[in-house]
Amino acid sequence: MDLLRRRLLARGFAATLGLVGALGSAPSLRAEPASIVVASTTSTEQSGLFKHLLPAFEAKSGIAVKVVALGTGQALDAARRGDADVVLVHDRPAEDKFLAEGFATQRRDVMYNDFVLVGPKADPAGVKGSDVVAAFTELAGAKAPFVSRGDRSGTHSAELRTWKDAGIDLAAVRGDWYRDVGQGMGPALNAASALNAYILADRGTWLAFKNRGELAILVEGDKRLFNPYGVMLVNPAKHPSVKVKEGQAFIDWLVSPEGQGAIAGYRIGGEQLFFPSAAH
């Protein structure tokens, strides 16, 4: 091989390596010093709440908050593996289990919203009202098309609890009418919209959701539809990598009057999505 050719090849190789170096050393490809990972739920992300809250906290503290939006079950599992510093979720029994296992030492109330039963405006199963248990009984009786999250999320847990409260053995009655989509709130709502089906949704994601089609809220205001969110710092005794100082700063801010005010201030179309509930 002549010299020119070899030089050309070497130059190509060096250019490729240089590209890797240049792209890799650009600032945002490196881990930033003050940042925490918050494992949270699809409802907080897809409703737009975090986009509203985080700039205020980041400006004040200089701590970047990286939100990974998963279902509540998955979010807690990620924290169990040590992949998050803070969890903000909404499934009280699952949160209590997380505490009992020692993965966190304290849980703080942050906010609540509520679940709503959404369905076709025409309401073929006749469930409209304010009693969610009666509505679920009707749905199972009519075998009306129903979309379930099916992803171990907080909303999925709430749905399963409601079937139980209605005395319905889901395993026995489920059939074609019950569509288990195994996805987040948004995709499940998209599926319900396409199928013109009933679905249990959190109000926040519903309000932010744009592809509603023929769907509308049919059942709301039942106190069994209460949906509280809690925040926990992952126990550093379990995972020494947890950023205790920064994580605690985020939790302290969330439950502070300032953080609580920011939560109350998030509105879509004039409607408040989340209601602060931290005890002082």
Added chain:
Amino acid sequence: MLQTLQETAMRLSTLDRDVVAIAWLSLRVSLSAVAIGLVLGIPIGAILAVTAFPGRAALVGLLNAFMGLPPVIVGLVLYLVLSRSGPFGSLGLLFTPIAMVAAQAVLATPLVAALTRQVVADAEAHLGEQLRSLGLSAPRRALALIHDTRFSLVTAALAAFGRAISEIGAVLVVGGNIDGHTRTMTTAISLETQKGDLSLALALGLVLIGIVVAVNAVAALLRGHAARAYG
């Protein structure tokens, strides 16, 4: 449908800086992954093409099959490896762009290696005899054939880039789709679809397709220029 398209056109004209940042991150992650894929894949493919050893056919078959590695599986395995509870957890790379580059590099490398092997093997069929008669060692012959086929290898690089920038399974799992940190074009499109904002999702999709077309056009221009200058 028509209404969605109209909205899409409107959204395209008002795309903000966020979208530029997301597109830039996508581009950097995928180009980095392709660069790694080229550095690793071209030598592997070329050596496989010019050497004979027992089990080579099986290895080539495996390499060809790995062109179809499912991204979500690559993402899952890398997630378990990079998780704090995994073997490389102490590096703290999960949910960072570096993890996304690694995942896409795993997807790109076998693709580059398999395509390189094919291209170099074809060239070897024509020139191998001649090169061997010069008494060149296998690495020397591989190098000569890589040089000879360099313009065809651009296609391998473009194929790897196409695979990297369009996949979502791996970057979603190891990157976590974190706003401002690991949100790429594909995960952003998925998120907007989930939020039911279909016109914004479609607008982002058009931007992504534009990026892919632009990168291919640049590669074609460079290739034409280089072919005239050095061919």
